[in-house]
Amino acid sequence: MIRFLLKGILRDRSRSLLPVIVVALGVFLTVFMSGWFQGIMGDMIDMTARFSSGHVKIMTRAYAENSDQAPLDLALLDVAELTGQLNEEYPDMEWVSRIRSGGLLDVPDENGETRGQGPAMVTAIDLVSPDSKEVDRLNLSDAIVKGELPDQLGETLISNDFAEKFEVSVGDKVTLFGSTMYGSMMFYTFTVSGTIRFGNTLLDRGAIFIDIKDAQLAMDMEDGATEILGYFKNQPYIDEEAMALATSYNEKYSLEEDEFSPKMIRLAEAAGMADYLAIAENMVSMMVFIFIIAMSIVLWNTGLLGGLRRYSEFGVRLALGEEKKHIYRTTLLEALLIGIIGSTVGTIFGLALSYRLQAHGIDFSGMMDNLGVMMPTVFRAVVTPSMYVVGFIPGVLATVFGSALAGYAIYKRKTARLFHELEV
Amino acid sequence: MKNGTIISIDKLIKQFPVGKSKFTALNGLTLNIERGEFMGLVGPSGSGKTTLLNIIGSLDTPSMGTVTVLDQSISSLSHKQSSRLRNRHIGFIFQTYNLLPVYTVYENVEFALLLQKLSASARKKAVMDALEWVGLTDKIKSKPAMLSGGECQRVAIARSMVKRPDIVLADEPTANLDSKNSHHILQTMKKLNKELNTTFIFATHDEKVMQYLNRKVSLEDGQIVKDEVIENSKN
Numbered sequence: 078m079i080r081f082l083l084k085g086i087l088r089d090r091s092r093s094l095l096p097v098i099v100v101a102l103g104v105f106l107t108v109f110m111s112g113w114f115q116g117i118m119g120d121m122i123d124m125t126a127r128f129s130s131g132h133v134k135i136m137t138r139a140y141a142e143n144s145d146q147a148p149l150d151l152a153l154l155d156v157a158e159l160t161g162q163l164n165e166e167y168p169d170m171e172w173v174s175r176i177r178s179g180g181l182l183d184v185p186d187e188n189g190e191t192r193g194q195g196p197a198m199v200t201a202i203d204l205v206s207p208d209s210k211e212v213d214r215l216n217l218s219d220a221i222v223k224g225e226l227p228d229q230l231g232e233t234l235i236s237n238d239f240a241e242k243f244e245v246s247v248g249d250k251v252t253l254f255g256s257t258m259y260g261s262m263m264f265y266t267f268t269v270s271g272t273i274r275f276g277n278t279l280l281d282r283g284a285i286f287i288d289i290k291d292a293q294l295a296m297d298m299e300d301g302a303t304e305i306l307g308y309f310k311n312q313p314y315i316d317e318e319a320m321a322l323a324t325s326y327n328e329k330y331s332l333e334e335d336e337f338s339p340k341m342i343r344l345a346e347a348a349g350m351a352d353y354l355a356i357a358e359n360m361v362s363m364m365v366f367i368f369i370i371a372m373s374i375v376l377w378n379t380g381l382l383g384g385l386r387r388y389s390e391f392g393v394r395l396a397l398g399e400e401k402k403h404i405y406r407t408t409l410l411e412a413l414l415i416g417i418i419g420s421t422v423g424t425i426f427g428l429a430l431s432y433r434l435q436a437h438g439i440d441f442s443g444m445m446d447n448l449g450v451m452m453p454t455v456f457r458a459v460v461t462p463s464m465y466v467v468g469f470i471p472g473v474l475a476t477v478f479g480s481a482l483a484g485y486a487i488y489k490r491k492t493a494r495l496f497h498e499l500e501v
Numbered sequence: 502m503k504n505g506t507i508i509s510i511d512k513l514i515k516q517f518p519v520g521k522s523k524f525t526a527l528n529g530l531t532l533n534i535e536r537g538e539f540m541g542l543v544g545p546s547g548s549g550k551t552t553l554l555n556i557i558g559s560l561d562t563p564s565m566g567t568v569t570v571l572d573q574s575i576s577s578l579s580h581k582q583s584s585r586l587r588n589r590h591i592g593f594i595f596q597t598y599n600l601l602p603v604y605t606v607y608e609n610v611e612f613a614l615l616l617q618k619l620s621a622s623a624r625k626k627a628v629m630d631a632l633e634w635v636g637l638t639d640k641i642k643s644k645p646a647m648l649s650g651g652e653c654q655r656v657a658i659a660r661s662m663v664k665r666p667d668i669v670l671a672d673e674p675t676a677n678l679d680s681k682n683s684h685h686i687l688q689t690m691k692k693l694n695k696e697l698n699t700t701f702i703f704a705t706h707d708e709k710v711m712q713y714l715n716r717k718v719s720l721e722d723g724q725i726v727k728d729e730v731i732e733n734s735k736n
């Protein structure tokens with residue numbers, strides 16, 4: 078019987094092609110959108126983790142409260158000891174210290190007079206030590222427009238926009254003005270080793286990268302850092318694990334009465350990230366839900382039309398002694414076959430496109446200049462195991478559900494009535 | 502082969518609801534049909550022929566009175582039992598053939614056997630036999646759309662006969678056929694009637710069909726007005 082039905086489906090294109098196309102299209106869109114969306118969200122989260130939040134981040138309690146002002150006076154001290162402790166206690170994590178601070182970048186002319194000046198967003202990292210992973214983490218090599226990476230203390234990377242505006246060339250000297258940890262005036266001169274551009278205003282505006290040792294010296298914060306970032310060594314961000322880690326750490330080291338005691342904050346708690354994560358999770362299930370409803374309605378209608386056109390077939394089958402129940406079941410079976418065919422096709426195409434966009438993202442940097450959120454400009458999809466089923470199962474369900482609704486009208490009718498309708 | 506009463510109808514009344522009132526399509530019919538008859542229900546359109554065939558075929562039920570087919574009372578059958586009765590014992594032939602367009606001639610005939618648990622080889626033999634009875638063995642791979650009306654009706658006859666039913670119900674089988682094809686299929690059916698002792702019941706107002714009948718029951722307004730045996734009918 079199944080063989081017979083399959084033959085019927087394959088031969089009667091008008092009966093099967095439209096539903097197969099509808100299902101395939103819906104499944105394709107679901108799979109692809111899910112990959113695309115997860116890819117973008119994943120990249121956003123990843124980028125935030127790399128540039129600002131880490132998978133977890135340790136600051137003093139007071140700094141954490143006011144972190145948007147980057148208050149140097151509330152920075153962490155004895156960082157070497159802290160990091161040593163962390164490395165020992167949490168060997169699966171990599172710990173790095175950074176200093177963030179605001180300041181003014183001054184470009185002198187040949188006489189040492191100010192030629193141009195602009196706000197600076199200082200990020201001090203382990204920039205020059207040969208085994209530093211920070212350069213890769215921040216993807217600085219790819220961001221370089223002119224010059225090269227610093228290879229010794231006293232060198233800096235500055236924003237290419239800034240460099241162009243004030244005609245700063247590689248090898249020129251620039252002076253960073255600001256304040257020390259204790260509030261006195263600070264200035265420190267660097268040699269520009271290269272210029273960088275990320276294509277994201279949030280990162281590019283006044284960006285200047287220096288080595289943390291230079292920063293500690295300049296800002297009078299020996300063995301200090303504004304934050305220590307922790308990254309899972311062998312895995313991407315997993316909120317449950319980060320939460321467990323932060324809870325245990327804070328219970329042990331974070332003292333409510335001491336505002337200079339450290340506090341660990343996980344990525345999801347960082348500004349806005351909780352929302353992103355929630356969206357990332359809900360978006361896919363919402364899409365799938367809408368898809369099932371829409372597909373079911375479409376397939377209900379095609380099922381109805383198909384059913385009406387096949388009245389004479391059903392009538393003949395009744396006359397041949399097939400039970401109504403059996404006819405209904407076989408229509409569902411047919412729907413299942415159509416659903417499987419359509420969903421397979423849709424999933425294959427969805428995965429194929431996602432794989433392609435995983436390997437070669439689409440560069441939107443031209444359209445997304447001055448982007449105000451931490452978002453990559455190259456959109457990539459990601460292929461996750463869930464994508465093999467995220468479209469497939471709803472596709473099959475919708476087809477069967479749609480036909481069940483359509484077929485039920487037929488199933489409910491009395492045999493005589495059905496048969497009478499066949500004769501007209 | 503043993504003969505005897507295969508269908509007995511007693512004071513059959515069939516009413517259809519029409520709006521709030523009822524329309525009486527069959528009004529107190531009493532009739533016995535013997536195995537092996539080649540008989541026809543004749544009468545003008547609307548006289549109740551189709552309604553009676555549908556009840557005999559257990560596609561519909563009596564409103565009052567009893568109809569017994571092969572010792573089973575139609576009104577007491579469950580849906581499952583009536584399906585089984587049709588599947589095993591009754592073949593249908595329709596005015597409009599009602600072949601399944603996506604399947605070949607062979608598959609259309611085979612379809613009738615799919616519900617029975619037959620081995621593939623037994624099924625194949627049955628299908629080929631049936632197609633041979635109607636002279637269509639050279640068209641087994643054709644689709645209905647490629648056949649003439651006469652050929653389609655012959656496929657339908659093969660489909661109704663392939664399971665060797667006790668009773669074949671044929672509702673206006675020649676209405677869409679020209680004279681030559683009508684005679685051809687009637688001769689085919691008459692031959693099967695003789696060879697297999699299958700009971701044929703026609704609903705018709707076609708003179709050509711009447712020439713072949715051994716018995717003619719005339720209906721008017723749901724009542725039998727004449728019941729005549731015809732001695733030397735055409736073969």
Ligand SMILES: Nc1ncnc2c1ncn2[C@@H]1O[C@H](COP(=O)(O)OP(=O)(O)O)[C@@H](O)[C@H]1O
Nearest residue numbers: 497517524526545546547548549550551552553
């Ligand atoms: N399901 C039904 N509902 C209402 N009236 C019906 C139904 N089936 C048949 N009839 C009526 O019963 C009468 C007999 O119909 P039918 O048996 O089809 O006649 P015939 O086949 O002799 O032309 C007709 O008047 C027809 O309109």
Ligand SMILES: [Mg+2]
Nearest residue numbers: 550551672704
């Ligand atoms: Mg009729």
